[in-house]
Amino acid sequence: MATEPKTQDGTIATTLVEAEHAKGTLPQFKPEDFAPQLVWLVLTFVALYLLMSRVALPRIGGVLEQRRNAIDYDLDRAKDLRDEAETALKEYEEELAAARAKAQAIAADTREKVAARAAEAEAKAEEKMSAKLAEAEERIAKTRDAAMANISAVAVDTAEAIVAELLGKADPDRIKAAVDAETKA
Numbered sequence: 001m002a003t004e005p006k007t008q009d010g011t012i013a014t015t016l017v018e019a020e021h022a023k024g025t026l027p028q029f030k031p032e033d034f035a036p037q038l039v040w041l042v043l044t045f046v047a048l049y050l051l052m053s054r055v056a057l058p059r060i061g062g063v064l065e066q067r068r069n070a071i072d073y074d075l076d077r078a079k080d081l082r083d084e085a086e087t088a089l090k091e092y093e094e095e096l097a098a099a100r101a102k103a104q105a106i107a108a109d110t111r112e113k114v115a116a117r118a119a120e121a122e123a124k125a126e127e128k129m130s131a132k133l134a135e136a137e138e139r140i141a142k143t144r145d146a147a148m149a150n151i152s153a154v155a156v157d158t159a160e161a162i163v164a165e166l167l168g169k170a171d172p173d174r175i176k177a178a179v180d181a182e183t184k185a
Contacts, residue, residue, distance in 0.1 A: 155179045 028037065156172070156179050163170035 152179060152183060155183065 156176050159175045159179055160170045160172060163175060
């Protein structure tokens with residue numbers, strides 16, 4: 001049996017690693033290994049490029065396209081909903097304006113009716129008051145005429161009583177003429 005070099009702990013693997021480290025350079029930096037490394041680099045790059053361009057990028061592109069389509073759909077839907085909302089708002093405002101106009105027309109009509117009724121009631125009350133006033137004036141005139149008719153007789157009687165009291169005797173014809181002259185003046 002051939003004897004293998006052994007280290008202090010006695011393992012072959014440890015001996016190989018120690019021998020490799022003893023050289024002092026990394027395998028990647030050895031000039032004799034550059035050509036195979038470049039070949040493997042090109043092969044790996046081409047394989048990775050083909051894998052990315054044929055498999056990964058189309059999938060990513062599909063996902064991006066789906067996302068773009070979803071965003072476009074959402075934007076279109078939002079625009080449609082905004083247009084519907086604006087239309088509904090415009091219809092609401094038109095209906096509200098029509099309702100306000102109708103309410104104002106009803107209020108104006110009601111005011112006119114109330115004003116007409118009030119004017120009618122006022123005219124009736126005015127008519128009644130005018131009739132009562134005319135009646136009262138007629139009664140006052142009758143009462144005044146009656147009082148004036150009696151005043152002459154009362155004045156003559158009163159004057160006769162005063163003159164009889166003062167002078168003792170009174171002439172009724174002269175007293176009547178004096179009272180008539182005073183009441184006419």
